[in-house]
Amino acid sequence: MMAIDIEYAYKILHRLRSAFPKVQVELETDPFRGLILAILSQNTRDTYAYTAYRSLEERIGLSIEDILKADEESIAEAIRSAGLQREKAKRLKEAAKFIAGMGGSLKSILDLPLDEARAKLMEIEGIGRKTADVILLFYGGKPVIPVDTHVRRVSARLGLTGRGIGYEEIRRGLESLYKPEDYMDVHLLLIALGRSYCRSRKPRCSLCPVNDICPSRT
Ligand code: SF4
Numbered sequence: 001m002m003a004i005d006i007e008y009a010y011k012i013l014h015r016l017r018s019a020f021p022k023v024q025v026e027l028e029t030d031p032f033r034g035l036i037l038a039i040l041s042q043n044t045r046d047t048y049a050y051t052a053y054r055s056l057e058e059r060i061g062l063s064i065e066d067i068l069k070a071d072e073e074s075i076a077e078a079i080r081s082a083g084l085q086r087e088k089a090k091r092l093k094e095a096a097k098f099i100a101g102m103g104g105s106l107k108s109i110l111d112l113p114l115d116e117a118r119a120k121l122m123e124i125e126g127i128g129r130k131t132a133d134v135i136l137l138f139y140g141g142k143p144v145i146p147v148d149t150h151v152r153r154v155s156a157r158l159g160l161t162g163r164g165i166g167y168e169e170i171r172r173g174l175e176s177l178y179k180p181e182d183y184m185d186v187h188l189l190l191i192a193l194g195r196s197y198c199r200s201r202k203p204r205c206s207l208c209p210v211n212d213i214c215p216s217r218t
Helices: 006-017 033-042 046-059 062-067 073-078 087-102 114-121 131-139 149-157 167-177 180-196
Strands: none
Touching: 006 180, 033 046, 033 087, 033 131, 046 073, 062 087, 073 087, 114 131, 131 167, 131 180, 149 167, 149 180, 167 180
């Protein structure tokens, strides 16, 4: 693997900012809605998750109270398009119960120091590292780079992180290369690159905006 240096890491970031100038995420105003979306997005495509989210909004509602009041079966039916609807309905109920038990606001968790907030979120059944980190970055403004399947694959191919290493090593490795104010862009842009060019199968290297500096170009 090539030596990873900050200059190389930033060269990639600058290229990706130019290649994907409009990449951004539309945040929900209520962090609990963000948590709902993060749960619905697990193991599925964003479009299916958004369809389920809109259906949930219409049929059940998106507040903690709405989720607490509804029965699991009705929630599962409303979010069917996201797949794994029974598990996800259970997770939504668990999340609502947990946050209600914390005083009814996700903000009370997000205001904790990073490691504490992360540990607290991961106490919710079905909330793993990635989902917790997405909530912490997007809604808590915490300095963390969530590692999804695209971030994992693309950062390894680019040589920003090693191959075959675990979530925490990848996250810490990326965080050591970039300034905290760039973490959101790093997360979003590596995903954009993974979706558009650096696909799991048959990466489109000849069209990729970083193909002249990528050590894995084919
Ligand atoms: S050159 Fe190929 S392997 Fe490298 S980042 Fe681009 S698509 Fe991925």
